[in-house]
Amino acid sequence: LSAVKMLPVPAACALLSLAPVLVLGVPPIWTQPEQVHLSYAGVPGSMVVTWTTFNKTESEVEYGPAGAPLFEMSAKGDATVFVDSGEEKRKMFIHRVTLTNLKPAATYVYHCGSDDGWSDVFFFTALNDSSSFSPRFALYGDLGNENPQSLARLQKEAQQGLYDAILHIGNLYLLVHSDNARIGDEFMRQIQSVAAYVPYMTCPGNHEATYNFSNYRNRFSMPGQTESLWYSWNLGSAHIISFSTEVYFYLQFGLELLFKQYEWLKRDLEEANRPENRAERPWIITMGHRPMYCSDDDQDDCTNFDSYVRLGRNDTKPPAPGLEDLFYRHGVDVELWAHEHTYERLWPVYGDKVHNGSLEKPYVNPKAPVHIITGSAGCRERTDRFNPNPKAWSAFRSTDYGYSRMHVVNATHLYLEQVSDDQDGKVIDNIWVVKEKHGFSAWS
Numbered sequence: 001l002s003a004v005k006m007l008p009v010p011a012a013c014a015l016l017s018l019a020p021v022l023v024l025g026v027p028p029i030w031t032q033p034e035q036v037h038l039s040y041a042g043v044p045g046s047m048v049v050t051w052t053t054f055n056k057t058e059s060e061v062e063y064g065p066a067g068a069p070l071f072e073m074s075a076k077g078d079a080t081v082f083v084d085s086g087e088e089k090r091k092m093f094i095h096r097v098t099l100t101n102l103k104p105a106a107t108y109v110y111h112c113g114s115d116d117g118w119s120d121v122f123f124f125t126a127l128n129d130s131s132s133f134s135p136r137f138a139l140y141g142d143l144g145n146e147n148p149q150s151l152a153r154l155q156k157e158a159q160q161g162l163y164d165a166i167l168h169i170g171n172l173y174l175l176v177h178s179d180n181a182r183i184g185d186e187f188m189r190q191i192q193s194v195a196a197y198v199p200y201m202t203c204p205g206n207h208e209a210t211y212n213f214s215n216y217r218n219r220f221s222m223p224g225q226t227e228s229l230w231y232s233w234n235l236g237s238a239h240i241i242s243f244s245t246e247v248y249f250y251l252q253f254g255l256e257l258l259f260k261q262y263e264w265l266k267r268d269l270e271e272a273n274r275p276e277n278r279a280e281r282p283w284i285i286t287m288g289h290r291p292m293y294c295s296d297d298d299q300d301d302c303t304n305f306d307s308y309v310r311l312g313r314n315d316t317k318p319p320a321p322g323l324e325d326l327f328y329r330h331g332v333d334v335e336l337w338a339h340e341h342t343y344e345r346l347w348p349v350y351g352d353k354v355h356n357g358s359l360e361k362p363y364v365n366p367k368a369p370v371h372i373i374t375g376s377a378g379c380r381e382r383t384d385r386f387n388p389n390p391k392a393w394s395a396f397r398s399t400d401y402g403y404s405r406m407h408v409v410n411a412t413h414l415y416l417e418q419v420s421d422d423q424d425g426k427v428i429d430n431i432w433v434v435k436e437k438h439g440f441s442a443w444s
Contacts, residue, residue, distance in 0.1 A: 031055045033095070036120075038050075039221045042233040042234075050219075061112045065106055077096045137405065137408075138157070138163045139374050141170045142341055142381075147379055153421055155194055159193070165199045166195065171338060181215055206290070209253075239285070266326060269332075283411075292337075297385045346373075347393050385399070398428055400422040413434055414433045
């Protein structure tokens with residue numbers, strides 16, 4: 001600036017006008033870690049740390065128990081090159097390091113990167129692997145980098161340790177082609193303040209579909225070997241299944257994916273229902289983006305009686321099976337959904353009919369799965385409208401921005417509540433699901 005002051009005004013203006021060019025003329029060194037997020041590897045005592053750089057670097061996590069000298073332990077992983085399919089063919093390096101032999105419920109402090117650049121310092125609590133553990137979750141879908149209204153409250157609560165895991169039920173806005181995937185970078189930077197502290201478990205939604213879900217499949221690190229499209233894991237007394245509803249809608253990416261997922265779901269549910277497994281993890285909870293049922297007024301799949309997700313598709317060869325019967329036959333207890341930018345709790349429902357436990361206590365020993373739709377966390381498309389005449393299975397509805405919480409208390413009790421961000425964090429709905437018996441026989 002002092003040099004500019006010594007120049008005549010026209011010359012100084014000319015120099016300042018060149019400033020952007022001068023800055024851009026120096027190639028940046030993109031070795032700084034960013035977009036840090038955790039996920040559970042599905043193996044007891046483990047946690048995966050994933051992050052991004054834009055130049056090739058080493059992949060290392062330095063960590064240690066809280067209260068001990070910082071970074072007394074280290075683990076190394078590797079990086080995969082991801083090239084976005086947009087016009088610029090932007091290249092990024094996705095780093096993954098798996099931490100193992102973590103002590104259950106112990107808090108660890110960590111940072112990630114390499115000697116070319118380190119992240120901020122974060123912390124997490126290792127998951128308790130006991131089936132008697134009572135995990136707490138935040139649940140939501142359709143959270144955007146534009147109008148992410150619930151994000152600040154979620155950031156604070158995650159850092160306070162209110163949750164053991166986050167379930168983001170599709171539509172990680174906008175992890176797609178917008179601005180050659182730079183919008184995806186921005187979203188991942190935004191959720192770092194949640195996902196770097198708590199395992200951030202996801203499933204794909206329709207806004208991840210661009211370029212055959214490539215951004216989603218490359219940026220996230222869910223359990224199993226299915227590029228995070230479908231997987232299952234255990235926590236406390238729950239077996240949690242994440243799957244893709246999008247295989248019913250993006251047939252251009254391969255009808256075989258729909259059948260492959262269906263067969264995987266069938267095998268996974270059969271395994272979860274083996275007597276010894278169901279005794280240890282009696283709750284079976286599913287998460288998928290597009291609901292089987294909803295009472296929104298937008299002509300989405302769930303507003304139709306013959307919903308693709310629920311009943312399948314007859315316009316394919318061979319016909320594609322739906323999921324309602326599969327889930328019912330295997331005694332799925334709770335089904336979590338998003339996509340609709342609203343919150344809706346259903347009475348226990350199967351076959352488009354209500355199957356309450358009793359008139360006075362509908363969620364005590366219910367005779368069908370319990371459905372929760374929680375897609376109002378906040379995104380650029382705002383909230384949706386409801387049909388003024390819902391069917392009998394609709395129990396509670398809200399268009400407030402907000403998110404849900406779930407507490408799997410023990411083998412028989414599960415608690416769900418809805419938080420309104422519009423009402424400063426007020427709990428506007430809550431239920432206890434109580435089941436003395438799990439599995440298909442519980443319906444009779």
